[in-house]
Amino acid sequence: MNRRIMSVLVGLTLLLAMVPAFAQAGFMGYDVQVKFKAPMAFYAGDKLLPAGEYTVTQTGGEQANAILIRGKGKNEAVVQVDVVNSSKPVKDTEVTFNKYGDKDYIASIITPQGGGGTITQTSFVLKVQPSAGEQAAAKAAQAAAHSVKGTGAATKKQ
Numbered sequence: 001m002n003r004r005i006m007s008v009l010v011g012l013t014l015l016l017a018m019v020p021a022f023a024q025a026g027f028m029g030y031d032v033q034v035k036f037k038a039p040m041a042f043y044a045g046d047k048l049l050p051a052g053e054y055t056v057t058q059t060g061g062e063q064a065n066a067i068l069i070r071g072k073g074k075n076e077a078v079v080q081v082d083v084v085n086s087s088k089p090v091k092d093t094e095v096t097f098n099k100y101g102d103k104d105y106i107a108s109i110i111t112p113q114g115g116g117g118t119i120t121q122t123s124f125v126l127k128v129q130p131s132a133g134e135q136a137a138a139k140a141a142q143a144a145a146h147s148v149k150g151t152g153a154a155t156k157k158q
Contacts, residue, residue: 032058034109036095036150042104044069044077045131056109067126081126090123093150100137
């Protein structure tokens, strides 16, 4: 009896360990291109980007865990993300930020699967991995979350 329970527990542990990989693999067949306007300066990783219009791109494949945030001129940053396939349907793309004191950090990009326009069955959340600067800010102050609307979505690769 104990041996059977142990086998089940080991199997469940292995399955749970593979869930993030399945979510990532499900996302691999999608490309993301999102545009948004940041009304304030914000950090992407440890790089401070000025207020303005930005395009976020991520293409599947080997670099599916990174996104490029590009504005005008040399205003760009690459940040690491964790991809989560959410069962919460969304209609619109949203870019979220965490504000600590007077500093804003990009936190996530929430996008409907398949191009948006109507409420979809699932959505993708690209959670930005906190930088060392954000982790230090989080220890010193409580985060105030806020967001801006974006345009674009995760679309199936052709």
